[in-house]
Amino acid sequence: MxxxxxxxxxxxxxxxxxxxxxxxxxxxxxxxxxxxxxxxxxxxxxxxxxxxxxxxxxxxxxxxxxxxxxxxxxxxxxxxxxxxxxxxxxxxxxxxxxxxxxxxxxxxxxxxxxxxxxxxxxxxxxxxxxxxxxxxxxxxxxxxxxxxxxxxxxxxxxxxxxxxxxSRTDVEGSRAAVGDLTPKTKAPEIPVNADFVKDGTPSFITSNKDFYRIDTALSVPRIRAEDWTLRVHGMVERPTVLTFDEIRRRDLVEETVTLTCVSNEVGGPYISTADFTGIRIGDVLREAGVKAGADQLFSTSDDGFTAGSPLDYVLERGLIAIAMNGEPLPAEHGFPARLVVPGLYGYISATKWVTDLNITTFAKEQGYWMPRGWATKAPIKTMSRIDRPKRQGRVQGRTVVAGTAWAQPRGVAKVEVRADGGPWQEAQLGADVSDSTWRMWRLELDLKPGSHTVECRATDKSGYTQDQARLDPVPDGATGWHSASFTVE
Incomplete structure (x- = not known):
């Protein structure tokens, strides 16, 4: 041959x-x-x-x-x-x-x-x-x-x-058939001064198509709402199974929430904000009757992914979301339902295509990322980034530095900027929408022509200022001041 x-x-x-x-x-x-x-x-x-x-x-x-x-x-x-x-x-x-x-x-x-x-x-x-x-x-x-x-x-x-x-499962047909999901309690309107888009920040609300995605599986699960169920079991008095219709018939609440990926490097893009509509996890679990000693909500996705969330935290803040920015969840963002927990990195809280909630303990169950070297508990760190000027960019005339800060659920109190290692100057903040969302900022600087480097740091409402030390995302999120070097012409 x-x-x-x-x-x-x-x-x-x-x-x-x-x-x-x-x-x-x-x-x-x-x-x-x-x-x-x-x-x-x-x-x-x-x-x-x-x-x-x-x-x-x-x-x-x-x-x-x-x-x-x-x-x-x-x-x-x-x-x-x-x-x-x-x-x-x-x-x-x-x-x-x-x-x-x-x-x-x-x-x-x-x-x-x-x-x-x-x-x-x-x-x-x-x-x-x-x-x-x-x-x-x-x-x-x-x-x-x-x-x-x-x-x-x-x-x-x-x-x-x-x-x-x-691909024959008609997910889009199922999404279209869901119809209106009007929340009984709506999120507050976003003020016009919540962002500084003209100066280079993102829009305050991220569109569904632009919302960041980090998945572990290679293919997006395709589940129709009419076929989906959510099992609630484990250390509860009354195990139950919820259908999509049973959830949508409850009093829906809408909340504006910023989600953040633990893989986000300093200055990274894996953070987005949306209006999520659903029901409170705490209401479901209190109806089921959580037994003494339970400390973990262990959630499982249709694709096999698992996440372990601190139970007390989820009881207070978590949502079972079925809509995003006024429409049923897109398939790639968890349709028919996902978890949304402000203040926790997504790898321990934001389970998409969720089908199972097991009330258990951290001693008994480990989520997908724990054996791989990530922390069991990971509250979101106080961080900020510079969105403009871009690194190695060129600026003409007066310099406007603009960016984003976040510290869910503590909220951002102030952002400071310094140029070329000089004194810190406090930036103008956008409207304070919620402690569970990011906050935009801007500052005008009078810089001479030539090369410059600016840095930023945020302080949350507890009084904590983000750490200068640069640490990688593993095991519980990156730290460090973001900087950008550019040329003023």
């Missing part, structure tokens, strides 16, 4: 195997697709320092980079297996079986799949092995071109069909 045909044999067998697994997964659960399952397993096994590097380097494209890297590695393995099989199909056959078993192990490790999900990796293994041996035989008989074309066509059709059928 010629090397080019041998390499193509291995590559087409891989594509056929992945396409078959993806097609079967469309009917037993999309997360059972071997390709996605291996990717999710890779995410779960990745050490914290590497996760932080990926988020810092690639931002919200980190998963695309992972999938692309996996594709390159798998293609290389498949091509090598094909080249090693020019005389005998044994090396390629063994490789197909090994890759199939890796996919099976990855699927079995997922916490969010049913028993039938093993059919997807088994189909992938069987098809990959069969196609490799079939193409190897046809190539030896010099009938390879037709076999290659047929295999490529069938694999492409299977992959497309898997994607189509896997």
């Amino acid at each position: 010629k090397p080019a045909k041998a390499a193509l044999t291995g590559l087409l067998a891989l594509v056929a195997a992945l396409a078959a697994g993806h097609l079967v997964a469309a009917f037993v659960g999309l997360s059972a697709s071997p390709y996605l399952a291996v990717g999710n397993a890779a995410i779960d096994l990745t050490p914290s320092w590497l996760k932080e590097f990926a988020v810092t380097t690639f931002g919200t494209y980190d998963k695309l980079v992972l999938l692309t890297g996996m594709a390159v590695v798998l293609a290389g393995i498949a091509i090598a297996a094909g080249l090693a099989s020019t005389r005998s199909p044994l090396p390629g056959s063994v490789t197909a079986v090994v890759l199939g078993l890796v996919g099976l192990a990855a699927v079995l490790s997922r916490p969010d799949i049913g028993q039938l999900s093993v059919l997807a990796p088994l189909a992938s293994l069987a098809v990959g092995l069969y196609v490799f041996r079939y193409l190897h035989r046809e190539t030896q008989d010099n009938e390879s071109r037709r076999a290659f074309l047929i295999t490529a066509g069938v694999a492409a059709a299977a992959g497309i069909a898997g994607q189509v059928f896997g």
Whole structure:
């Protein structure tokens, strides 16, 4: 067999195997697709320092980079297996079986799949092995071109069909059918002077499409509101199950809340604010009757993600949210329901696609991020950042420095700015909307032409001023003063 045909044999067998697994997964659960399952397993096994590097380097494209890297590695393995099989199909056959078993192990490790999900990796293994041996035989008989074309066509059709059928759950139709979700208690109107957009700050309310996203899974769960339930159990007197309709019929409250990701570096973008509508977690748990000794709300997502929140904190402030900025939650932000807890970093509180609330203790259960080196309890730190001028930017005339500060749920009392290590000057603050939200600030500086560096620091309403020491996000959030160097012309 010629090397080019041998390499193509291995590559087409891989594509056929992945396409078959993806097609079967469309009917037993999309997360059972071997390709996605291996990717999710890779995410779960990745050490914290590497996760932080990926988020810092690639931002919200980190998963695309992972999938692309996996594709390159798998293609290389498949091509090598094909080249090693020019005389005998044994090396390629063994490789197909090994890759199939890796996919099976990855699927079995997922916490969010049913028993039938093993059919997807088994189909992938069987098809990959069969196609490799079939193409190897046809190539030896010099009938390879037709076999290659047929295999490529069938694999492409299977992959497309898997994607189509896997997306058949009509989430958008379910969102549209929800209709109006008018809260009985509305959030206060945002004052016009709450932000300084003209000076470079974000708008006070972040649009749904611009709201930051950090997920652990590679695919967004697709759940219809009419199929969703929320189980409340554990250390409670009266375990219960709530449906979406039961939640929407309650007295809904709307709150303006700023959510912050613990992965946010100093000056980072992973912070956003929205009006969330839902019901208070405290009301649900008091109805269930929390038993003495419980100290953790252990929440589980439909995709298997788990988070452990301090129970006393959640009882006081937490929401089960079903709407965001006046519309049902977008699918990528947790539809049908998610948790929103102002003042706690998202990794221990903001569970999207939430399906289970277990009242327990920190001694009994650990959330997803705890074994990976993150802190069990992580209140949001007092922080600020400079939004304008941008680093290495150029400014003409009088310099306006503008930015954002946050200290949920304590609230921001003041922000100070200094230029080139000089004295601190107090900035003008935007309207104080809520202690659970960010606060915008601005300051005009009269700087001479040339290079300059400005720094900022915030003080919260408890009197604490953010720490100057630069610390990485692990284990409980970054610290440090944000700075920006620029040139005045």
